[in-house]
Amino acid sequence: MSHTAELIAVGTELLLGNICNTDAQMISQALSQLGINVFYHTVVGDNPERAKAAVEIAKKRADIIITTGGLGPTCDDLTKQVLAESFGKQLVFHEESAQRIRSYFETYLPHRTMTENNLQQAMLPEGCTVLDNDWGTAPGCTFVSDGVRVIMLPGPPRECRAMVEHRVIPLLKSLSDGVICSRTLKLFGIGESNMESQLHEQMLAMQNPTLAPYAKEGECELRITAKASTEEEAQSMLDPVEQQLRQQFGDLIYGVDIPNLETCVSQLLREQGLTLGTAESCTGGLAAKRMTDLPGASQVFKGGVVCYTNEVKHSVLGVRQETLDQYGAVSRETAAELARGACRVLGSDVGISMTGVAGPDPDEGKPVGLVYCGIARGDQVWVKETRLGQARDRIRNSAVLTAFDLVRRLLTGLPVE
Amino acid sequence: MSHTAELIAVGTELLLGNICNTDAQMISQALSQLGINVFYHTVVGDNPERAKAAVEIAKKRADIIITTGGLGPTCDDLTKQVLAESFGKQLVFHEESAQRIRSYFETYLPHRTMTENNLQQAMLPEGCTVLDNDWGTAPGCTFVSDGVRVIMLPGPPRECRAMVEHRVIPLLKSLSDGVICSRTLKLFGIGESNMESQLHEQMLAMQNPTLAPYAKEGECELRITAKASTEEEAQSMLDPVEQQLRQQFGDLIYGVDIPNLETCVSQLLREQGLTLGTAESCTGGLAAKRMTDLPGASQVFKGGVVCYTNEVKHSVLGVRQETLDQYGAVSRETAAELARGACRVLGSDVGISMTGVAGPDPDEGKPVGLVYCGIARGDQVWVKETRLGQARDRIRNSAVLTAFDLVRRLLTGLPVE
Numbered sequence: 001m002s003h004t005a006e007l008i009a010v011g012t013e014l015l016l017g018n019i020c021n022t023d024a025q026m027i028s029q030a031l032s033q034l035g036i037n038v039f040y041h042t043v044v045g046d047n048p049e050r051a052k053a054a055v056e057i058a059k060k061r062a063d064i065i066i067t068t069g070g071l072g073p074t075c076d077d078l079t080k081q082v083l084a085e086s087f088g089k090q091l092v093f094h095e096e097s098a099q100r101i102r103s104y105f106e107t108y109l110p111h112r113t114m115t116e117n118n119l120q121q122a123m124l125p126e127g128c129t130v131l132d133n134d135w136g137t138a139p140g141c142t143f144v145s146d147g148v149r150v151i152m153l154p155g156p157p158r159e160c161r162a163m164v165e166h167r168v169i170p171l172l173k174s175l176s177d178g179v180i181c182s183r184t185l186k187l188f189g190i191g192e193s194n195m196e197s198q199l200h201e202q203m204l205a206m207q208n209p210t211l212a213p214y215a216k217e218g219e220c221e222l223r224i225t226a227k228a229s230t231e232e233e234a235q236s237m238l239d240p241v242e243q244q245l246r247q248q249f250g251d252l253i254y255g256v257d258i259p260n261l262e263t264c265v266s267q268l269l270r271e272q273g274l275t276l277g278t279a280e281s282c283t284g285g286l287a288a289k290r291m292t293d294l295p296g297a298s299q300v301f302k303g304g305v306v307c308y309t310n311e312v313k314h315s316v317l318g319v320r321q322e323t324l325d326q327y328g329a330v331s332r333e334t335a336a337e338l339a340r341g342a343c344r345v346l347g348s349d350v351g352i353s354m355t356g357v358a359g360p361d362p363d364e365g366k367p368v369g370l371v372y373c374g375i376a377r378g379d380q381v382w383v384k385e386t387r388l389g390q391a392r393d394r395i396r397n398s399a400v401l402t403a404f405d406l407v408r409r410l411l412t413g414l415p416v417e
Numbered sequence: 418m419s420h421t422a423e424l425i426a427v428g429t430e431l432l433l434g435n436i437c438n439t440d441a442q443m444i445s446q447a448l449s450q451l452g453i454n455v456f457y458h459t460v461v462g463d464n465p466e467r468a469k470a471a472v473e474i475a476k477k478r479a480d481i482i483i484t485t486g487g488l489g490p491t492c493d494d495l496t497k498q499v500l501a502e503s504f505g506k507q508l509v510f511h512e513e514s515a516q517r518i519r520s521y522f523e524t525y526l527p528h529r530t531m532t533e534n535n536l537q538q539a540m541l542p543e544g545c546t547v548l549d550n551d552w553g554t555a556p557g558c559t560f561v562s563d564g565v566r567v568i569m570l571p572g573p574p575r576e577c578r579a580m581v582e583h584r585v586i587p588l589l590k591s592l593s594d595g596v597i598c599s600r601t602l603k604l605f606g607i608g609e610s611n612m613e614s615q616l617h618e619q620m621l622a623m624q625n626p627t628l629a630p631y632a633k634e635g636e637c638e639l640r641i642t643a644k645a646s647t648e649e650e651a652q653s654m655l656d657p658v659e660q661q662l663r664q665q666f667g668d669l670i671y672g673v674d675i676p677n678l679e680t681c682v683s684q685l686l687r688e689q690g691l692t693l694g695t696a697e698s699c700t701g702g703l704a705a706k707r708m709t710d711l712p713g714a715s716q717v718f719k720g721g722v723v724c725y726t727n728e729v730k731h732s733v734l735g736v737r738q739e740t741l742d743q744y745g746a747v748s749r750e751t752a753a754e755l756a757r758g759a760c761r762v763l764g765s766d767v768g769i770s771m772t773g774v775a776g777p778d779p780d781e782g783k784p785v786g787l788v789y790c791g792i793a794r795g796d797q798v799w800v801k802e803t804r805l806g807q808a809r810d811r812i813r814n815s816a817v818l819t820a821f822d823l824v825r826r827l828l829t830g831l832p833v834e
Contacts (some may be wrong), residue, residue: 015455017445018631021438024460028434038432039467043441043458050456057474073797108807212570214435277725278702284709285702286693288723292701295809303729305722306695306705312720312763315699316733346729349718 003175004037006062006107008054010070010079011155012045023068023153023160030164034172035180035227036064046070046078055086063076063148069155071121071138080141081154084125091123097130097139098122104137127195132166135159140167149175152158181234183224185245185254188218188261188405195220198248209237218398251414254405261404262290268411269300269350276407277346278304279317279338281329282357282371287400302348307338317341328364331371335383339374350410351376352403356388358395365372371399375406375416382406382416420592421454423479425471427487427496428572429462440485440570440577447581451589452597452644453481468499476503477717480565481670482575483585486572488538496569497558501542504562508540514547514556515539536606548584552576557584566592576780591650598651599642602662605635605678605822611822612637615665626654628662635811635818638777639666668831671822678821679707685828686717687768693824694763695721696755698746699788704817719765724755734758746780749789752800756791767827768793770822773805775812788816792823792833799823799833 007024014021024041039061044054051070058065070079084091098119105114121138124130129138131151135157142151151171153163170273171182187195192215199222203211209226224241228234246253255264269276278287288304291297307313310324319337327333335353342351356371357363368390374383384406388398411417424441431438441458448455457477461471468487475482475718501508514764515536522531537763538555541547541628548557548568553576559568568588570580604612608633616639620628639662643654663670672681705721708714724730726743736754744750746769752770759768773788774780786807791800801823826833 013631014442015445015458016449016629017442017447020442021458025431025434025437028432028436032433037463039464040471041438041458041460045456047456050790053478054457083831212435279704280705283706284714284718285697285705285721285723288702289700289706289726291808292723292725297701298725301701301725303723303725303733304702305733306702306720308705308707308709308715308718308720315764316720316722316762345733347732393710397552 002037003064004039004062005031005064005066006039006053006058007041007157008058008065008067008075009041009043010046010051010082011043012047014043014069015045016166022157023155026161027066027158027164027168030169031172033180033182033223033225035178036172044310048078048082051078051082052086055082059086059146059148064151064172065148066151066153068153068160070155070410071140071152080123080125081210083150083152087125087143087148087150089125089127089145090141092126094122094124094130094139096123097132097402100132100139101137117370125247131163131171133159133163134166135162136257142171163385178227178229179231179234180225181231181238182223183238183242184257185222185224185242185249185253186255186260186264187220187222187249188254188401188408189252190220190249192220195222195249206241209241211241214276217411218394218401251409254408260290261401261408262294265404265407265411266291266294266297268408272411274298274349274411275347277302277342277348277351278403279351279353279374280306281303281308281313281338281353282358283354283396283399283403284308284358286396287352287354287403290400290404297375302346305342305345313338313341317345328366329372330364330366330372331405332383332385335372336376336381339376339381339383343376349377350407352407354399354403356395356399357393358399359390367393371395371402373399373403373406375403375410377410382410384417418519419452419454419613420481421456421479422448422481422483423456423475424458425468425475425482425484426458426460427463427468427484427489428460428498429464431460431486432462439574439672440572443574443578444483444485444581444585447586450597450599450642451586451593451644463494463495465499468495469503472499474502476563476565481568481589482565483568485570485577488557488569488571497542498538500567500569502508504542504561504565504567506542506544506560511539511541511547511556514541514549517549517556518554519649548580548588550576550580551583552579559588595644595646596648596651597642597644598648598655598660599640600655601674602639602641602659602666602670603675603677604637604639604666605818605825606669607666607672609637612639612666618639624656628658635815667748668826668829671825673712678818678825680801682821682824682828683708683711683714683717684823689828690767691828692717692719692764694719694759694765694768694789695758695820696768696770697721697723698725698730698755698770699775700771700813700816700820701725701775703813704769704771704818704820707817707821719763722759722762730755730758734762741779745783746776747781747783747787747789749800749802752789752791753793753798754802756793756798760793766794767824771816771820773812773816775816776807776809786812788812788819790816790820790823792820792827794827799827801834 126144128141138154214221226234226237285306313319338353353374359368388395545558555571631638643651645651714830730736756772770791776785805812
């Protein structure tokens with residue numbers, strides 16, 4: 001049986017534009033993966049009457065209602081009260097949840113006194129199943145009433161995402177009569193529109209599995225989703241599609257079900273017992289930041305130098321003054337010396353460098369978007385020249401990805417230039 | 418007279434979670450600035466029946482309906498058809514808009530042939546006012562019917578933002594009988610809930626000007642908004658509120674109408690002709706990245722060293738081995754030597770350092786969230802010890818802000834410890 005879900009976000013801060021409803025996007029993606037239709041998103045403020053009106057409308061057009069927000073201690077548990085009322089239920093005190101809230105405060109916020117209103121969060125609709133929140137204080141909950149499954153989740157994106165992954169997806173999977181499996185191929189080095197136009201006919205022709213392309217900050221994704229009666233059957237439906245895409249896109253595909261390029265690089269370094277160092281000019285620390293976003297980075301990442309001035313390029317990373325004078329900071333030659341300098345100064349096995357014009361103005365007579373990325377290992381060094389558009393953020397992001405991709409290519413034996 | 422607006426976004430890609438409804442946030446901010454209430458956002462797919470149902474509901478609860486999306490040539494002008502139908506209007510061919518579409522193609526997309534369906538975009542509701550789109554092909558439009566003002570805008574965020582700024586805000590301002598001005602005070606060093614609880618009574622009591630608190634990634638904002646008949650009058654209403662908040666929050670306020678703390682730091686350095694260098698352990702390059710997010714950073718930012726290993730702390734930044742052995746990398750002593758090392762190695766006037774445990778696991782027997790931030794200038798060095806919660810991203814972000822705030826405090830003569 002096919003389900004229809006409606007998302008209701010509760011929060012005046014959404015209506016004032018202080019925050020964006022990213023929860024809706026995240027939950028929609030998850031539901032789409034599960035084959036559950038979403039026909040409407042609604043956002044309503046911290047106002048009981050209007051929230052109740054939104055719920056009454058949603059009840060008529062969906063058999064799954066997922067709410068986000070309005071569970072915290074400062075909003076008088078608006079969402080739970082409204083939903084309980086709308087489905088004719090009482091709120092009752094849930095001792096186990098109260099205990100979890102108390103111990104959350106003791107463990108994570110020892111310097112803050114827990115005020116009594118925090119225990120309001122343990123008031124839950126009678127007969128509901130509690131969805132434990134291991135990532136914050138407000139528990140979620142779910143119940144079925146009038147043929148509608150109601151799921152209430154906390155609003156803060158970090159908590160909401162974890163709750164969807166660990167509580168909601170397992171719950172909704174168990175409601176489905178089949179198994180839905182998906183596999184995401186990750187690509188770097190191809191534009192989204194190029195990828196889409198190559199796949200357009202294929203995508204239209206496919207029913208099960210389906211194929212969906214996504215673009216994410218300079219990287220591309222291809223998600224294959226199959227529905228079948230068993231996990232094995234679904235997986236075996238994904239295989240031929242993956243194979244075909246691998247033939248089509250070859251080494252542009254850097255991984256499957258992996259969050260991003262830095263994770264791929266980090267895994268390769270770990271597997272091969274190597275370390276990385278970075279020398280960054282135009283990217284200003286972004287490559288180092290991305291590598292250290294990953295917990296446990298210190299095993300593979302030695303460190304980096306952000307050489308925003310020529311002085312630092314020379315004095316810290318040992319780029320020769322003649323090179324800077326003759327070719328400029330944005331050059332193949334400087335990129336090569338920076339990559340070598342990273343290895344030498346930071347004591348890493350592999351060094352990468354990024355130097356370019358991030359804009360908004362041209363520099364050294366060189367155009368905005370021109371970037372050189374270098375990679376050094378032992379005595380060898382390679383440099384890739386690229387043109388990365390016009391927008392400062394995008395140029396910096398693409399430069400970092402280009403450098404990471406050089407590491408991936410080097411460590412997997414692909415040509416780097 | 419006070420208006421109530423409702424936003425309806427049309428697009429299946431929103432319901433699938435392929436994109437986020439950032440248009441709604443942007444428009445909500447604009448409306449909030451104009452003093453127009455927004456009670457609901459709705460998102461609906463490319464389905465005429467469901468879109469029409471959403472419009473029928475919105476008509477009953479708002480006197481301004483703003484739609485985004487569904488105007489392009491590939492979606493059969495869904496939005497215009499639905500709105501025209503819902504308000505009993507015909508779509509008629511608008512020759513001037515057709516001409517604009519033709520010339521847009523000639524100017525911006527000379528390599529693409531304009532297909533006939535592009536001219537579908539020139540079919541507009543009879544009697545509407547066209548909102549010319551100088552940023553894309555689909556024109557927007559507006560009309561008033563049944564006491565409701567309808568405004569239709571293209572969905573792509575870049576186009577939508579420009580249309581709101583240049584077409585919608587002037588239109589809605591002309592409907593308003595006064596002028597709305599706002600001023601945003603930026604704070605660092607106080608939690609959102611603490612700020613809110615201090616202001617709660619005040620905010621409730623205020624009608625005009627109003628006061629709204631916001632929290633943004635570790636920083637806080639207080640926005641004062643006044644409505645008056647002239648700009649001068651509105652500004653003079655903001656002054657006493659600003660003054661009172663300055664008395665209340667003192668040096669926690671670091672600026673007015675300034676985007677973030679790094680901009681404040683950058684301005685202070687520029688004014689005083691000073692340069693900054695960074696030494697980052699747990700923050701892994703984030704401070705350098707944030708400083709270089711600002712165009713023209715090279716005037717005040719020399720560079721940084723990401724010393725993710727003790728080896729790099731010692732060899733590149735000159736932290737003494739004894740210090741590392743005796744106190745550990747996460748210590749007051751190491752933070753001090755790192756900040757001095759940044760000045761010395763990078764040749765900067767001011768050096769800042771961040772070293773701590775970003776998690777997820779404790780390190781050196783020290784708890785997750787413990788961070789030391791150092792600042793050095795000449796022979797002087799100060800270190801601040803802080804506890805910054807549990808989540809890796811938040812710890813890193815707060816550590817960077819804490820270090821930036823040390824610079825602000827030092828350069829404005831405030832106590833740094």
